[in-house]
Structures are given as structure tokens and as C-alpha cells.
Amino acid sequence: MIQNMEKKGLNLTLKIWRQENARSKGSFETYQVQDISPDCSFLEMLDQLNEKLVDKFEKPVCFDHDCREGICGMCSLYINGRPHGNDSGITTCQLHMRHFKDGETIWIEPWRSRAFPVIKDLVVDRTALDKIIQEGGYVSVNTGGTPDGNALPIRKENADLAMDAAACIGCGACVAACKNASAMLFVSAKVSQLALLPQGRVEARERVTRMVSKMDELGFGNCTNTRACEAECPKEIKISNIARMNREFFVARLQD
Amino acid sequence: MVKLDAKIPAGPLADKWAQYKATQKLVNPANKRKLDIIVVGTGLAGAAAAASFGELGFNVKIFCIQDSPRRAHSIAAQGGINAAKNYQNDGDSVYRLFYDTIKGGDYRAREANVYRLAEVSNNIIDQCVAQGVPFARDYGGLLDNRSFGGAQVSRTFYARGQTGQQLLLGAYSALSRQIRKGAVKMFNREEMMELVLIDGKARGIITRNIVTGAVQRHSAHAVVLATGGYGNVFFLSTNAMGSNGAAAMRCYKKGAFFGNPCYVQIHPTCIPVHGDYQSKLTLMSESLRNDGRIWVPKKLEDAEALRAGKLKPTQIPEEDRDYYLERRYPAFGNLVPRDVASRAAKERCDAGFGVNETGLAVYLDFADAIRRLGKDVIEARYGNLFQMYEKITDDNPYETPMMIYPAIHYSMGGLWVDYELQTTIPGLYAAGEANFSDHGANRLGASALMQGLADGYFVLPYTIQNYLSHEIQVPRFSTELKEFDDACKSVQERINKLMSIGGRCSVDHFQRQLGKVMWDKVGMARTKESLTEAIAEIQAIREEFWQNVRVTGERDEFNPELEKALRTAEHLELGELMARDALLREESCGGHFREEFQTPEGEALRQDADFMFVSCWEYRGADQEPELHKEPLNYESIKIAQRNYKE
Ligand SMILES: Cc1cc2nc3c(=O)[nH]c(=O)nc-3n(C[C@H](O)[C@H](O)[C@H](O)COP(=O)(O)OP(=O)(O)OC[C@H]3O[C@@H](n4cnc5c(N)ncnc54)[C@H](O)[C@@H]3O)c2cc1C
Ligand code: FES
Numbered sequence: 001m002i003q004n005m006e007k008k009g010l011n012l013t014l015k016i017w018r019q020e021n022a023r024s025k026g027s028f029e030t031y032q033v034q035d036i037s038p039d040c041s042f043l044e045m046l047d048q049l050n051e052k053l054v055d056k057f058e059k060p061v062c063f064d065h066d067c068r069e070g071i072c073g074m075c076s077l078y079i080n081g082r083p084h085g086n087d088s089g090i091t092t093c094q095l096h097m098r099h100f101k102d103g104e105t106i107w108i109e110p111w112r113s114r115a116f117p118v119i120k121d122l123v124v125d126r127t128a129l130d131k132i133i134q135e136g137g138y139v140s141v142n143t144g145g146t147p148d149g150n151a152l153p154i155r156k157e158n159a160d161l162a163m164d165a166a167a168c169i170g171c172g173a174c175v176a177a178c179k180n181a182s183a184m185l186f187v188s189a190k191v192s193q194l195a196l197l198p199q200g201r202v203e204a205r206e207r208v209t210r211m212v213s214k215m216d217e218l219g220f221g222n223c224t225n226t227r228a229c230e231a232e233c234p235k236e237i238k239i240s241n242i243a244r245m246n247r248e249f250f251v252a253r254l255q256d
Numbered sequence: 257m258v259k260l261d262a263k264i265p266a267g268p269l270a271d272k273w274a275q276y277k278a279t280q281k282l283v284n285p286a287n288k289r290k291l292d293i294i295v296v297g298t299g300l301a302g303a304a305a306a307a308s309f310g311e312l313g314f315n316v317k318i319f320c321i322q323d324s325p326r327r328a329h330s331i332a333a334q335g336g337i338n339a340a341k342n343y344q345n346d347g348d349s350v351y352r353l354f355y356d357t358i359k360g361g362d363y364r365a366r367e368a369n370v371y372r373l374a375e376v377s378n379n380i381i382d383q384c385v386a387q388g389v390p391f392a393r394d395y396g397g398l399l400d401n402r403s404f405g406g407a408q409v410s411r412t413f414y415a416r417g418q419t420g421q422q423l424l425l426g427a428y429s430a431l432s433r434q435i436r437k438g439a440v441k442m443f444n445r446e447e448m449m450e451l452v453l454i455d456g457k458a459r460g461i462i463t464r465n466i467v468t469g470a471v472q473r474h475s476a477h478a479v480v481l482a483t484g485g486y487g488n489v490f491f492l493s494t495n496a497m498g499s500n501g502a503a504a505m506r507c508y509k510k511g512a513f514f515g516n517p518c519y520v521q522i523h524p525t526c527i528p529v530h531g532d533y534q535s536k537l538t539l540m541s542e543s544l545r546n547d548g549r550i551w552v553p554k555k556l557e558d559a560e561a562l563r564a565g566k567l568k569p570t571q572i573p574e575e576d577r578d579y580y581l582e583r584r585y586p587a588f589g590n591l592v593p594r595d596v597a598s599r600a601a602k603e604r605c606d607a608g609f610g611v612n613e614t615g616l617a618v619y620l621d622f623a624d625a626i627r628r629l630g631k632d633v634i635e636a637r638y639g640n641l642f643q644m645y646e647k648i649t650d651d652n653p654y655e656t657p658m659m660i661y662p663a664i665h666y667s668m669g670g671l672w673v674d675y676e677l678q679t680t681i682p683g684l685y686a687a688g689e690a691n692f693s694d695h696g697a698n699r700l701g702a703s704a705l706m707q708g709l710a711d712g713y714f715v716l717p718y719t720i721q722n723y724l725s726h727e728i729q730v731p732r733f734s735t736e737l738k739e740f741d742d743a744c745k746s747v748q749e750r751i752n753k754l755m756s757i758g759g760r761c762s763v764d765h766f767q768r769q770l771g772k773v774m775w776d777k778v779g780m781a782r783t784k785e786s787l788t789e790a791i792a793e794i795q796a797i798r799e800e801f802w803q804n805v806r807v808t809g810e811r812d813e814f815n816p817e818l819e820k821a822l823r824t825a826e827h828l829e830l831g832e833l834m835a836r837d838a839l840l841r842e843e844s845c846g847g848h849f850r851e852e853f854q855t856p857e858g859e860a861l862r863q864d865a866d867f868m869f870v871s872c873w874e875y876r877g878a879d880q881e882p883e884l885h886k887e888p889l890n891y892e893s894i895k896i897a898q899r900n901y902k903e
């Protein structure tokens with residue numbers, strides 16, 4: 001709020017993972033930043049560090065980001081041991097510096113998972129998530145010739161539950177949070193959304209079977225119900241989606 | 257001089273599109289397999305087009321700069337999408353949506369295109385529902401609607417505050433299905449750097465791989481540009497960090513005319529600027545104006561006390577508040593179109609009534625709505641927006657009014673296209689925000705999503721066939737051709753040049769400088785003087801940039817500084833073009849407000865006799881002034897009037 005502008009700036013020590021490319025070995029480097037406004041966002045704090053590095057002819061720290069308002073799912077930092085940092089229901093770009101204390105040391109790492117190789121510094125390759133969607137995260141309709149939008153009423157409760165699941169931004173925090181690097185929360189969100197809607201029911205069986213087997217093939221781990229994914233999901237996607245997916249999966253197996 | 261032909265089909269307005277489709281040329285399935293289409297951009301327009309082309313049987317290559325097609329900036333749209341379904345039985349119709357869009361655009365859009373847009377709007381909703389887009393529904397299970405600025409009916413479909421996300425994920429799912437089938441090949445983190453022409457036709461693109469820096473060649477029979485808008489010329493905007501006008505500029509330099517570059521939209525409800533380090537501005541959805549009331553204090557001394565933090569807004573009694581939109585525009589009240597609401601906020605702040613310590617903010621107050629409907633209802637409607645506001649500002653909008661201020665949001669201008677969405681370069685199409693679009697001088701809320709999806713799903717899949725039907729004999733192009741060599745070389749040279757300057761200032765320094773000139777002089781209120789100054793200042797910044805920019809890192813690696821430098825270089829030219837266009841247009845219309853042209857009450861004053869045209873700029877070389885061409889606008893079905901939101 002307004003008065004915050006006069007708040008004291010923060011001086012911080014940053015321990016940042018630097019890695020030239022996928023093949024090289026990375027390590028933590030230490031940086032200092034001074035007089036950071038508590039009202040600025042975490043990424044704006046990194047912008048200021050980068051501006052300083054460029055000033056010194058050094059390579060700025062690479063990190064993924066785009067919308068900076070918590071919806072594109074691009075930003076992906078592991079901050080002090082937590083995906084998207086120490087606040088719930090937000091992405092890294094929505095984390096504000098008012099959550100840190102003057103003099104604090106902050107550890108910043110990329111997502112760590114076999115399925116997400118590091119590209120550079122804090123940037124990882126998450127195309128594995130796209131590949132899972134390509135296996136069946138859709139309804140097979142072509143453009144045109146679809147029935148009127150109101151032809152098929154949908155219970156509000158189901159539409160709302162489908163929307164809860166569809167809110168997933170595909171950032172991969174669930175994978176980063178999981179000790180097994182499982183993508184179950186991500187996959188179950190899409191499976192649930194479509195299973196809850198009549199349009200998606202038609203292919204529900206094939207969908208869940210194909211998506212789950214692709215997930216296994218791509219090197220994501222198993223779910224052992226630690227619920228770390230749910231706790232760290234910036235969109236607070238519920239673990240009940242995993243239960244729904246498991247049901248769908250077993251029904252599909254039984255009917256095969 | 258080139259003659260511009262908009263190729264508007266003959267016949268009555270309501271029959272044009274049906275007539276076009278009935279008589280256009282098609283490509284048979286066997287031939288489709290032999291034809292390649294490049295789509296640049298995976299937003300609503302690009303993803304919808306590529307998926308539909310793939311379904312039809314064409315070979316498609318699609319490109320985006322993010323790590324996944326699902327992250328295109330369309331994902332950020334909050335409020336909703338318009339359609340003329342009339343599910344609410346409140347008097348809506350295709351004609352009314354058409355009429356509202358033309359009027360909202362201040363009579364500067366092309367009638368035939370806008371009518372088609374309104375016509376296909378209903379198909380979009382059906383399509384998205386079939387894809388599993390979880391639109392909001394009422395208790396009877398039917399689709400729900402909300403109202404948006406510039407309309408007196410409720411025609412906006414929405415999925416909570418994440419409509420863009422859900423629509424984009426729908427298009428992305430259709431795209432993913434085609435990728436699996438092998439009909440579409442996806443290139444993520446791959447940025448278009450140049451358009452390749454062969455014998456005057458668009459035949460391919462040169463890209464730079466963002467991960468490796470490799471410069472690569474891709475050929476095709478036609479190219480669709482769906483790269484979004486150029487609001488980031490202003491540095492601070494509601495657009496994503498990577499949104500840019502560079503790809504459109506690169507096509508402009510190859511001969512595609514740029515239409516109405518000066519028309520940009522300033523959105524009235526954004527979180528005010530709060531510091532120098534700020535990297536972007538956050539939009540608060542316009543849907544908030546449904547229930548929020550906008551006000552500033554009536555007394556200057558109250559405004560001063562609020563700025564100094566000595567008074568709280570909740571302490572200002574009702575009779576001392578000026579609900580200036582309700583006062584000035586009784587018929588539309590807080591739901592006037594965006595340009596009107598933005599200017600009215602600026603007017604109050606300029607007059608000294610602004611709040612926030614900068615004086616550049618007004619209140620958006622929900623106290624009345626909470627009293628009337630209860631906190632639960634407001635939370636159900638706007639909960640996520642309120643939460644977002646609180647996360648950013650540390651203020652709770654359930655208890656104290658939000659503070660908002662206008663910010664750059666959308667670009668109505670873009671590559672000029674004809675009725676078929678083809679640019680002045682044969683075989684180059686532009687869709688979505690990247691074209692000069694159907695919104696005239698001002699876009700109505702919830703109409704960009706509609707236009708992007710209309711272009712992608714329902715227009716291009718037809719019109720592109722009309723062109724490709726003549727290309728069936730043309731074999732695939734080799735990327736070893738001289739035209740590709742030359743284009744590749746020019747990209748390499750540009751990159752080498754930027755890497756070799758080694759100057760004193762970062763890329764952001766220049767983009768910020770440009771943004772400041774644009775906001776101060778080519779922003780909400782423009783004058784002949786400010787625009788003339790802006791042109792000179794932008795030229796100076798551009799010169800300085802090419803002497804003194806510092807790009808760290810290497811060319812052949814993941815290098816965000818280089819990416820930004822390449823985009824900023826284009827913005828430095830686009831900014832000048834915008835200022836030129838604004839200078840030429842001696843009238844006020846929609847988002848373009850020239851202080852010299854206003855009514856005594858401060859409303860925009862069009863000069864229809866002289867400016868009822870689309871300005872189309874032709875590039876003529878680096879040190880040449882661009883040449884202006886005009887596409888006259890003829891209104892056959894609509895009676896032109898001064899926009900009036902008072903009665
Ligand atoms: C915060 C916000 C809220 C909005 N809310 C609404 C709303 O409620 N209703 C509404 O109707 N409209 C809204 N809009 C406007 C609307 O979202 C956009 O106009 C629309 O989504 C643009 O879609 P697009 O497909 O044209 O481009 P985008 O979605 O911007 O996609 C551009 C694509 O081009 C790619 N690209 C760009 N340059 C290159 C290059 N050189 N090479 C390769 N790829 C490139 C990008 O990677 C991306 O995939 C909103 C806009 C913003 C900013
Ligand atoms: S940058 Fe888009 S979610 Fe963070």
C-alpha cells in the first residue's frame with residue numbers, strides 16, 4: 001500500500017544456481033542486492049540484480065517468466081526449498097519481497113526432476129507436460145458442426161468442479177515438490193476436468209489410459225500420497241483429482 | 257501507387273460471408289497434403305488456425321517464443337468473450353453486436369468484417385463448449401452471461417476470471433491433438449526473425465532458436481502471422497513481458513502495410529504504478545465495473561489529505577464523493593467504453609482530484625455492492641481478482657476501495673488485412689491482435705478473444721484455401737534458395753551488429769526511455785506538438801541505441817538480453833510510426849485523443865469528412881519516410897453518429 005513506499009529497503013544475500021547449459025555442471029553463486037523495495041515482486045528483485053550484472057559485463061541470471069501475473073505458468077523458481085517460495089496459492093511472479101526480512105539469505109534453484117532437464121541457470125525444459133496432453137488431453141472434435149452451447153445442460157456443481165481442475169497452469173510445481181517427481185496432480189487435473197463434463201466422457205477411458213502410460217514413459221515417478229503437490233500448487237488444485245483419476249483408470253482397465 | 261483492395265464481397269451486408277463461402281475456391285483433400293502452412297504464434301488466433309488447418313489436412317508448422325504453446329499471452333485474458341447468442345433474452349442479436357462493435361470502435365472499422373465477426377461469434381461458443389471449456393453455468397445447467405462496457409445487453413461468456421486461459425487451453429488441446437496426429441509440427445522457444453519472399457509471395461520464415469541461438473529456415477506455401485499486439489512499445493503495459501510487435505514490424509519492412517498504428521487502447525482499471533523497478537502493470541478485469549463504482553473526492557482538500565495518508569477513503573462521506581462516470585454518463589454509468597472511462601480518470605487526476613500518493617489513481621469501490629448483494633456474492637464473482645489485488649498491493653478490497661489507473665492494454669492497429677485476412681503481401685495472412693482488426697479506433701471488452709478465435713477457427717480456414725487453390729501446382733520450396741540465404745544473412749548481420757556494440761546501457765534502459773516518451777507524448781492525450789517532439793526524441797533514442805547498447809552473453813546460447821535487444825530495435829521504429837500516424841490523424845476517435853479536437857464537454861471529436869479512412873503505411877527504407885495509403889471506410893448499413901453514452 002501507499003505508505004510502503006517509505007518502508008525501508010531490504011539488503012539480501014542470494015545463493016543462485018548457475019549452470020551454463022544442459023551438459024555442464026552447475027553450482028551455487030553468491031550475490032548481494034541492496035535496498036530492495038518490499039513492494040516489488042520477487043522477479044523484479046531479480047531484474048534489479050540482472051541490471052547490475054549487465055552493468056558489470058557479467059551474464060545475467062536466466063529464469064523463465066512471461067505474464068507476471070500468475071496465469072501463464074512460465075515462472076518456476078524453487079525458493080528456499082519450496083516451489084514458488086514461502087507463500088501459498090501463488091506463483092513465483094506473485095511473490096512479493098514483503099515476505100522477506102532484511103539481511104536474509106535466499107536460496108534460488110530450478111525445478112529438479114529427471115523429466116525436466118535444466119536448459120540454463122534456472123530455466124528447465126518442461127515439454128514433457130505438453131507430450132502428456134498430446135496423448136489425450138482433449139476432446140476429439142473438429143472445428144465446426146458442433147451442437148448449440150446450451151443443447152446439453154451441465155450441472156453447475158460439475159461445471160464448477162471441472163473449472164477447479166481446469167485452473168491448472170501447467171507450471172510443474174507439483175512435480176518439483178514431489179520427492180518422487182510424480183506428475184499425477186497435473187495429469188489428474190486434465191483427466192478430471194474432461195471426465196466431469198459430458199463432452200469429455202465419450203473418450204474418458206482411452207484418455208486416462210494413454211495419458212498415464214505416457215507419464216510413466218517420460219520418467220515421472222509414482223504417487224505415494226505425500227500430498228506435497230497439493231500443498232505447493234499455486235492454483236490449489238485438489239488431490240481429490242488424483243483419486244478421481246485413479247477411479248477412472250481402474251474402470252478403464254476393468255473394461256478393457 | 258499500390259491500389260488497396262479490401263476485397264469486400266458484393267451483396268447485402270448480412271449475406272456477404274455466406275456468399276463468399278459459397279463461391280470461394282477450395283482445395284481437395286489430396287492436394288491439401290501437398291501444401292504447407294506456417295503459423296507464427298500459438299495464442300487464440302494461431303492455435304485455433306493451426307489446429308483447424310491440421311484437421312483439414314494441410315501440413316502445418318507452428319512457432320512460439322515461450323516454452324509451451326499453452327503460455328501465449330491469450331492465457332492472461334480475464335473477463336470474457338462476447339457472442340450474440342441472446343440466451344438472456346435481453347434483445348441481443350447479430351446486428352446489435354455488430355452495431356455495438358462499430359459504434360464502440362468510433363466508426364473506424366470495416367463494416368463487412370465486423371458483421372462477419374458478429375455472425376460467427378455464436379459458433380465460437382458452441383465450439384468451445386464441445387471442446388470441454390468449463391464456462392460458468394447457472395443452476396439450471398445453462399451458460400451464464402455477464403455484462404461488459406459499451407453494451408446494454410449481457411452477452412459475455414466467462415470462465416471465472418480466467419476466460420482467456422480456458423479458451424486458450426481449448427485451442428491448445430485441439431492443437432495438441434493435431435500434433436499427435438502429425439498434421440502439425442510444433443516449434444517452441446523459436447522466434448521468427450524474418451519473412452522470406454519469393455517472387456513477391458510469402459514463402460517462409462527465418463527463426464532463431466532461443467535455447468541454442470541457431471538461425472534456421474522454414475519454407476511453406478503460405479504464412480500466417482498471429483503474434484499478438486505491440487502494447488509493450490510503451491514498456492509498461494498489461495501485456496506479458498515477452499509480448500512484442502517485432503514480428504509484425506519485420507513483415508512491414510518486407511512490404512506488408514501497417515494499418516492504424518496509432519490506435520492503442522488504454523484500459524481504465526489497472527493497478528497504479530508504484531515504483532521505478534516496476535516491470536509490468538496488472539489489469540483488474542473490466543467485469544469489476546459491473547458492481548464497482550468509480551469515484552474521486554469532490555473536494556481538493558480531501559484529495560490532498562488522502563494523498564498524504566491523513567484520511568482514509570472510507571472516511572469520506574457519501575455527499576463528498578464524485579462518482580464522475582455516473583455523473584457524466586447517466587445511461588451507461590460505470591460501464592462506458594474503455595477509452596471514455598480512461599480519459600475521464602485522467603481528467604479528474606489532472607484536475608487535482610487523484611488519490612494514491614502519486615495522485616495518479618481513482619477509487620473503484622465495492623462497498624455498495626457488498627451491502628446490496630452480500631460479501632459472498634461478490635466473492636463468488638470476483639474472489640480471485642480481489643485476492644490478486646491484495647497480493648500485489650497488500651490492501652483488502654472488501655474493506656477499502658481498490659485504487660486503479662489507466663494503462664496500455666491492447667493494440668487495435670496492426671498489419672493491414674483485406675476481407676480474407678491477407679496482408680498486402682500475397683500469401684501472408686495476419687490474425688488476432690496482430691492484424692489491424694475489427695475494432696476500429698477502440699475495442700470493446702471481451703471482443704479480442706472473440707476476434708482471435710473467429711479469425712483462427714472460422715475465417716482463415718476458408719479464406720486461405722481461396723489462395724492455396726492457386727498453389728496446388730507449386731512444389732515444396734527448398735530452403736537452399738538464394739532468397740533464404742539472403743534472409744538468413746541479414747538476420748545474422750543484425751545479431752552480430754547488436755553483439756558487437758558493447759556500449760554502456762542495457763537494453764531495458766532504452767526500452768524504458770522509449771516507453772516514457774510514448775506514454776507522455778503518444779499516450780492518452782496527444783497534440784501536434786507532443787507528437788512532433790516524440791518523433792524527434794524516438795529518433796534520437798534509436799540512434800543512441802545502435803551506438804550504445806550493451807548486450808551481454810553470446811549469440812549462440814540462451815540469451816534473454818539478445819532476445820530483448822532484437823525486439824526493442826523494432827519497437828524503436830514502431831514507436832516512431834505510431835507517432836507519425838497519430839500526427840497525421842487530425843481528429844479524436846476512440847483510443848486516439850488529440851487535444852485539439854474535442855467538444856466543449858471534453859468528448860472526442862471526429863472529423864469524418866477528412867479522416868473516415870484506415871491509414872495504411874508502406875515501408876520505404878531505413879532513412880525514408882513511410883508512405884501513406886488510405887482505405888476509405890464506407891458505411892452502408894449504419895448511420896454515423898457522434899458516440900453518445902449519456903442517454
Ligand atoms: C491482461 C489482459 C487481459 C485481457 N482480457 C481480455 C478479455 O477479458 N476479453 C478479451 O476479449 N480480450 C482480453 N484481452 C485481450 C486478448 O487477450 C488478446 O488481444 C488476445 O488474446 C490476443 O491473442 P493473439 O492470438 O492475437 O495473440 P497472443 O495470445 O498474444 O499470442 C501471440 C503468440 O505469438 C508468439 N510470438 C510473438 N512473437 C513471435 C515471434 N517473433 N516468433 C514466434 N512466435 C512469436 C507468442 O509466443 C504467442 O504464442 C486481454 C489482454 C490482456 C493483456
Ligand atoms: S510469469 Fe506467468 S505465471 Fe509467473
